[in-house]
Amino acid sequence: MLEIRNLHVKIEDKEILKGLNLTINEGEIHSIMGPNGSGKSTLAQVLAGRDTYEVTEGEVVFKGKDLLDMAPEDRACEGVFMAFQYPVEIPGVANNYLLREALNAKREYNGLEPLKHIDFTKLAKEKMKNLDMDESMLRRAVNQGFSGGEKKRNEIFQMQILDPSLAILDETDSGLDIDALKVVAKGVIDMKSPERSFLIITHYQRLLNYIVPDFVHVLVDGKIAKSGGKELALELEEKGYGWVEEAVNA
């Protein structure tokens, strides 16, 4: 599904990712953990196509295609989705409008007819119900005036509608209370399938109590310093990141 080889990324003149390697196969859930400033969000943004970051070396292959060569919208249409750490507020653009445009852009890209208005509404309402969201949210401006929890839930809602093959969750759990966290986790678990992969970026182990990852990676100073199974997350929660960092520096 996704293969990242020797990825080097800098922003302005600062190198953030310094030779990152990662392979994600179909149906796998990977989690990337790490201290602040280790490059977790940079990785997510680079995969989604943010052009403020400069890739200086390495490659990313997604379903056999060169991901770094694609525009952000083409990546989305090919099946990449990133749930933003800080979802953007867009006044004057209604949630349902954005979603319908996005879904139909993806359908058009993949040679499908646009979804009828009524079918879209049906789909949206069904997904919202599962996420315990109020239908009025559809008519509200994208993320405008949303609480932190509502914004994150909205990201998960968008993910469910757009049905990606690779979903990247960038600290979707940060700042959520336990109820909101459970809703987000359920939204992810409902989408688990042998064809779909997840890359869950988080600072805390808590979300992983609900979404059990197949692999846990620790990102330190722009590289993966340690990889393991779900038990690694627990170890990190208990001991912090210090011991991994020390091992890297040793």
Next chain:
Amino acid sequence: MDIEFTDKIESYTEGFKQLKENKFRDNPEWLRQLRECASREFSTLGFPTLRDEDWRFTNLAPIARNKFHIVDAGEEKLDRKKIDELSIPNIEAVKLVFINGHYSAEFSDNEKLPDEVIVSSLRDALKQNENTVSEYLGKFALYEKQSFIALNTTLFEDGLFIYVPKSVLVDKPIYALFISTEEDVQSIVNQRNLVIAADNSELKVIEHYVSTSHNVHFSNVVTEAYAGENCNLEHYMLEFESRKAFNISTLRVEQKRNSNIKSHSVLLGGSLVRNNVHPVLGGEGSHSLINGLYMSTDRQHMDNFMRVEHASPHCDSRQFYNGVLDKKSKGVFHGRIVVHENAAKTDAKQTNKNLLLTDTAQIDTKPQLEIYNEDVKCTHGATIGQMDDDAVFYLRSRGIPKRDAETIMLRAFTGQSIANMGLEPVRSYLEAKVDEWFIGRKN
């Protein structure tokens, strides 16, 4: 009739003399007097310069150095199909068409309205309703120290006239379409509109300026509107003339007690445009909504000059102006709020938001508060920004192509202004025009 004017003030005086001897010969004495006084004022003032504080961002040299001719209607150059193409589609309205400043009965759909409502050309009103015209004309848009009002008052020939009697609600909007068609010479039109809505009445008026002409032309427009006690008046000024047009317009609204006015200005056309909006909240409890949208590109220059005058207690005014500026265009927003000494409990708010799409586009925004009463609430805010990159990336990351994402953002921005407008057919027309503007952007 074909009279030439140049930048020499004497030639205006000479032209005025000729008009007096023929076209204005039948004018009533009071109007002849008014024209004489206005003419003297214009001769003294000439055109404003950059040294004039109210004109410091707008250079009028392109107008002042041109020669203009007063021309005839030329209805034969148009047909119904062309008129329809130029009009707002799907609007049920009482429609008056003016060609090069002259009322065209042939192309107008001026049905008779009930309850003594009068909708006609100002020329006809001068013959048939002279008393009403003389009671209001020139009483609000004063020519003193105002070059373009003085010029208009001296030279106007025709325009829109509306009179709505007390307690009459006019359902259909009154739609005036002003078309400039003159190709052979550079033309000037001094359009003079008079709108009177008596106490407790309700009225919606659209002024729509367009051109088929490819030559330089100059529309110098003055609209006086009287909003009687407890009356609801909604006014639209839509500037869609060609990129060779100069358009200087003044909307002066006189508001009585508890009156409620909405002024919408949309500037998309013209090369040099100045949009003066001047409501006077002259009766307790009156409200003004001053709403506007300007979109400029290439070398267009669009100047919005607001003067919101609070002359009575307990009035509120809201100004919302949004601007989108592309390429090497220039915009001005000058928002003056004047609160008179007696206007306690004034609540005045002003917002001007600008989106610059290039490094070469320019906006001068200038709030100005003149407050002579202490018990008031006045706020103003101006923003100048570029397209929000984070938002565009967010949309693209959901699969929406870059250009569509930018269009969505622009549509949302312009939509804020359009949403304030009450007439659905106007909103749809503007949404379509704004979309066309976006599509044309990259070409």
